[in-house]
Amino acid sequence: MVIPCIDLMDRKVVQLIQGKEKFLELPDAVAVLEKFANYPEIQVIDLDAAMGKAENNAEIVRELCRRKPCRVGGGIRSVERAQAAAGDGALKVIVGSSAFSARGINEEFLRGLVAAMPRDKILIAVDSLGDRVAIRGWRETLPLTAAQALPQLEAYCSEFLCTYIDAEGKLQGTNLDWFRSLRAATKLPITAAGGITTDDEIQALEELGMNSALGMAIYRKVFPEFFVEREPGRH
DSSP, X not given: OEEEEEEEETXXXXXXXXXXXXXXXXXXXXXXXXXXXXXXXXXXXXXXXXXXXXXXXXXXXXHHHHHSOEEEESSOOSHHHHHHHHHTTOSEEEEOXXXXXXXXXXXXXXXXXXXXXXXXXXXXXXXXXXXXXEETTTTEEOSOOHHHHHHHHGGGOSEEEEEEGGGTTSSSOOOHHHHHHHHTTOSSOEEEESSOOSHHHHHHHHHTTEEEEESHHHHHHHOGGGGSSOOTTOO
């Protein structure tokens, strides 16, 4: 399954390169959602909330969830916030940085989370930069690989979202070998993200039993006018 991504910043839909450089900005999230009408699920990330900024996008997230099944993440740092996201209609709640501590897995938080809400509503994001788990908006890495983290997290979620940050937003392809290593590390469903560019890559991931969360690649197809002058990685 292909899952389009809607990333929100300052009430606009954006696409970033490596989580930093803004490449694309669209003012109407509902209009973007309508462009993805043929896809069964959408991934919605509140980037402002992820960076600890004011929750400018909460109303937009609720409206998107009302219109379409949405996996929702960004700034889910407490059990209460996770419950609120589920209450706002999220199909699944994406927990990222809060699943980890400086020592590795934040088991205290995760035990509280699964005690408070159904495990099948929880999706844990395990993002990797330079083969290390990256947290806090990808600004900090841990002495832990994604393949090491997944087995330790299985008891606390129903699925993983795994992003290969090194290729994120570049439209130059992803690292299929890395995703194969993750498939060998867990039996839980995995949604792959990060640099997925071609139909061949999507097919290869499907053969691994993985969904593909697409950002820049799907926007290039749906909004081609933004990609005429310049593509990510080509300055």
